[in-house]
Amino acid sequence: MLEAGLPVRAVSEVTGFPEILDGRVKTLHPHIHGPLLADKDNPAHLQTLAERNLLPLDLICVNLYNFAGALEQNLDIRDCIEQIDIGGPTMLRAAAKNFHSVLVVPDPEFYSRIMGELASQHYRVSLALRRETAARTFRLTSNYDAMIAQHLAKVDGASQN
Template sequence: MDFLPIRRAILSVTDKTGLVDFASFLVERKVELVSTGGTQKALEKAGLPVTAVSTVTGFPEILGGRVKTLHPKIHAGILCNKDNPEHLRTIAEKGILPFDLVCVNLYDFAGAVERKLSLEQAVEEIDIGGPCMIRAAAKNFHSVLVLPSTQWYEAAMQEMSAHDMRVGLPFRQLMASRAFEATSRYDALICSYIRPGD
């Protein structure tokens, strides 16, 4: 798919810089928003319409928030290849709607390290669902736009504005590469931190 129409987005961000402005841009252009926890609350506080992830999945957040987006109704919606009729049939049969945009940035593990939390406390700052969504969307960049950092909001809005709320393949591929770069840095930091001393 050369140009991807943006109609449905999932937003789940730790860094909320620019979130409301970006989400407002989407809402003004009739994009449906799905969100989690603190991101959902920030959007609702700004008066923006947003659907809770738990409403989409039919399952509440559990284990203190450790499990919320790890669900087929989220990941099949992200991983569906929109050029594959079998994929489209499958999600239709299962009542799953596809996502076009995944806007996720990760728990601040670096901040946990800087605050000198105990190991037990620090591991609670290891994001699981976020990297899963980012990597899924990056893998499926032919069908999904992933934005792994607030720094890309402006470029994404320019891209969408220039193409009537569609996003070209080169920009999606660039964002996919940035997404894998972000998750690899995140994993490297965690690996270094939890490795027992020699």
């Protein structure tokens, strides 16, 4: 994102807390999820953000850890589980739940359409596209979880693959 000239802040700068446990915990924080779940049509939500010095979010774009790639590499189970994204799906689902206030971008397939709407509609995106990306988000995270569950169910203690 920096290469594209977009202003970017590190998650640790937003949360005031470093990532821990070898990167397993970075985004699971109220300073991230508060703005993701704040209903911008609800004055009480906006007041809470203001009281906590949190800026509302307009857009969240997440590319999940590549668990399918880990499976293709036939990694052992301990290495494979390190490619299970927890914070990414959580942020995607939070934004999708709140699609009327936050645009969720779950897949690079949407990049050009979103950029087109942002350019043509004075930095706004239609509710129809927001709803479409929210629905795609829930399908994506559901399929992601199903892939993980299927792999874990077939892993036996002896093979570790």
